[in-house]
Amino acid sequence: MTAGGTTQVTEPAEPFDLEPVALPETRRSGRVRRKKRQRQLRRRRGLSVLVVVGLAVGAIALLLEFGSAGGDGDGGGNRDRRAGGPRPAAVPSATPVLLAQQQGSGPAVSLTVLVPTAKGKGGTLVLVPPGTMTEVVALGLEPVGRSLDLGGPQRLQATVENLLGASLGEVAVVNDDAIAAMVAPVGPLTVRLPHRVEEVDKSGRVEVLYQAGPNKIEPGDVARFLSAKGRGNDLERLARHQAIWDAWLAALKAQPAAAPTQPAALARAFTALVSGPVRTRVVPVESFGTSPEDGELYKVRAAELARMVASSFPTAAKQGAQARPRVQILNGTGAVGLADSVRDRLGAAFDVRLTGNAAAFDQDKTEIVFYAREKQAMAEKVRRALGVGTLVFSRRPLDVVDVTIVVGKDFQP
Numbered sequence: 001m002t003a004g005g006t007t008q009v010t011e012p013a014e015p016f017d018l019e020p021v022a023l024p025e026t027r028r029s030g031r032v033r034r035k036k037r038q039r040q041l042r043r044r045r046g047l048s049v050l051v052v053v054g055l056a057v058g059a060i061a062l063l064l065e066f067g068s069a070g071g072d073g074d075g076g077g078n079r080d081r082r083a084g085g086p087r088p089a090a091v092p093s094a095t096p097v098l099l100a101q102q103q104g105s106g107p108a109v110s111l112t113v114l115v116p117t118a119k120g121k122g123g124t125l126v127l128v129p130p131g132t133m134t135e136v137v138a139l140g141l142e143p144v145g146r147s148l149d150l151g152g153p154q155r156l157q158a159t160v161e162n163l164l165g166a167s168l169g170e171v172a173v174v175n176d177d178a179i180a181a182m183v184a185p186v187g188p189l190t191v192r193l194p195h196r197v198e199e200v201d202k203s204g205r206v207e208v209l210y211q212a213g214p215n216k217i218e219p220g221d222v223a224r225f226l227s228a229k230g231r232g233n234d235l236e237r238l239a240r241h242q243a244i245w246d247a248w249l250a251a252l253k254a255q256p257a258a259a260p261t262q263p264a265a266l267a268r269a270f271t272a273l274v275s276g277p278v279r280t281r282v283v284p285v286e287s288f289g290t291s292p293e294d295g296e297l298y299k300v301r302a303a304e305l306a307r308m309v310a311s312s313f314p315t316a317a318k319q320g321a322q323a324r325p326r327v328q329i330l331n332g333t334g335a336v337g338l339a340d341s342v343r344d345r346l347g348a349a350f351d352v353r354l355t356g357n358a359a360a361f362d363q364d365k366t367e368i369v370f371y372a373r374e375k376q377a378m379a380e381k382v383r384r385a386l387g388v389g390t391l392v393f394s395r396r397p398l399d400v401v402d403v404t405i406v407v408g409k410d411f412q413p
Helices: 027-072 078-083 146-164 176-186 219-227 234-254 264-273 302-312 314-319 338-346 373-386
Strands: 007-010 097-102 108-116 123-128 133-136 140-143 170-174 189-193 197-200 206-210 213-217 278-282 285-291 295-300 326-331 351-357 367-370 390-394 403-407
Touching (some): 097 146, 097 219, 097 264, 108 146, 108 219, 108 234, 108 264, 123 264, 123 302, 133 146, 133 295, 133 351, 140 146, 170 176, 176 234, 189 219, 189 234, 213 219, 219 234, 234 278, 338 351, 338 373, 338 403, 373 390, 373 403
Parallel strands (some): 007 390, 097 170, 326 351, 326 403, 367 390
Antiparallel strands (some): 097 108, 108 123, 189 213, 285 295, 367 403
């Protein structure tokens, strides 16, 4: 292993009261190490030959180029014509964008991820129930929509990435006026609802907001259409979201120029979605309870979510449905924002389940603790992502996470 990446074993009397013992080398690991050294020697010999050949070829090419430039009598200007002039700038590819609806300075009332295909033709809309409970780094378990008013767009992005296990290119936070302006170029939307939407006021009077069947929704009313809870739960409201997205994208297919143009990442996502087939997926959840502030709360069905993400996000397809390493981050230095920095360094490939403070703030070296021999590879993956850390094996079982990171002063954000 590289410097700072030694592997140790511990049987702590208290959590992380470490008395390390080096892991013994097995016969198999010894054979693997010898074979690795042999491959490295063969690779070095091969590289030496390639370097010599490359230098010779480069010298010949330089002589030919010099001769060609001298024969033209134009200072080598023909080289540009032969090369076809300067190359055009690469067009940025469409990346997943999170569109978050916010009313005032409160939590997100609707969350939709626009996920273009790898080829930029069509894609997937992923609807995220705002009441989905997840770890908000450094703040604990909270509804995902609450992360917006707790820390702004950056914290919302980090929270949704951690929830899904997929990277997002950008977060676009829009208020009611911004939504109206986005929809205005296509005019009113005709939305078909399977059931009427009712709302009960404080006096108990029932108001019918939208009738079952076709409804004409003006651009200025789209925000209310999305945010109104009605008498059902959030999952029923997401069916209404799908209906308006279907109507909006159908209108944009007929009028592509009416798609939003700002921000650029959102514009590229819309361009991709109106260029091919689009499917809608809802983050798989089940009811968890209720809260006076956030309404109905949900917990994720992790295995189903992993499969959904693998089939919907091009960048996550290689991971398949395999579970991400479950990680706990403990701040061992007392530095403000340290857990956020660690999570950003790890990225969406790791599932941060718990965050908090270590028993003391005098941790000099970062320790990466794993609790089962078969999890050592996960711990090593964490160490490589961080760039620092000593692997520590603890025989005290811990089921809620695979790896604990006790962050020391050697970690540089």
